[in-house]
Amino acid sequence: MSEQLNLTMEWDKTFPKSDKVNHHKVTFHNRYGITLAADMYEPKDLQGKMSAIAVCGPFGAVKEQASGLYAQTLAERGFVTLAFDPSFTGESGGLPRYMASPDINTEDFQAAVDFLSVQENVDPEKIGIVGICGWGGMALNTAALDTRIKATVASTMYDMSRVNAQGYFDAENTPDARYEKKKALNAQRIVDYKNGSYALGGGVVDPLPEDAPFFVKDYHAYYKTERGYHPRSLNSNKGWNVIGCMSFLNQPILQYINEIRNAVLLIHGEKAHSCYFSKDAYANMIKDNPYTDNKELMIIPNAVHTDLYDQVDIIPFDKIEKFFKEYLK
Helix, strand or coil: CCCCCCCCCCCCCCCCCCCCEEEEEEEEECCCCCEEEEEEEEECCCCCCEEEEEEECCCCCCCCCHHHHHHHHHHHCCCEEEEECCCCCCCCCCCCCCCCCHHHHHHHHHHHHHHHHCCCCEEEEEEEEEEECHHHHHHHHHHHHCCCEEEEEEECCCCHHHHHHHCHHHCCCCHHHHHHHHHHHHHHHHHHHHHCCCCECCCCCCCCCCCCCHHHHHHHHHHCCCCCCCCCCCCCCCCCECCCCHHHHHCCCCCCHHHCCCEEEEEEECCCCCHHHHHHHHHHHHCCCCCCCCEEEEEECCCCCCHHHHCCCCCCHHHHHHHHHHHCC
């Protein structure tokens, strides 16, 4: 059930290597038989069975970027952590490349929990997850499905179903707009089938137009500069397949988040263009949910979307550490 992956063994992250943790590459498989590549980080003073956290995101990024930074930092703070590439991206397996799936990518998180649960140094009753950007939404979907997950952090969260079906800021939230979008995507399917390959949609625009909206400039400042560029990152390069996110159009992944019983912490920047995703998700999560005492929305003053990717003086790691130590016990 295991694909042979070509893993890079040298340190090729967008953040410096910590001398406070041990790091090694691992692989694991999901229930579709796709082999996933991951970086495992462990405290150097590892003792007995410990709490563990799986980390993924942002949407279109790789584990050498923000998720690896989160994982390494949380390992410095006493957790066994796993930053993984989702199916079809980065060093992970799965063909064709550069596809996204609400089902398979949720399963990727569950497979990470499978893997952590059988590690000798992990207590399977003390496992949490962190999802960043689009994988924040996927993390919430996983938390609504997987009762093994005791605590979930969604940082600078995107609801990928909502943004695909309704557009940015819900500006395309009409049946006609959705119909035209579906019509174009289905026409692209025919082109791709004839060509025997999938057209790429393009990553973050570069060079940056002078009249680009702020959120595009925000992404460019991360993915297209030394700050966050990585050669395997979709957003840094040619992006997802044009039809890669098609199934998000009619699969609302946050449908049952108000049934999550375990702890959830949503973190978002006050000035982030995407902040409405977390605000609305939090409101929906606690509506008619008898388990609200362990749910929290934390808004970071003046922070923008990508600040929570890599700005360690802005990412509230003290809060995240406290949250996981409280609920992974």
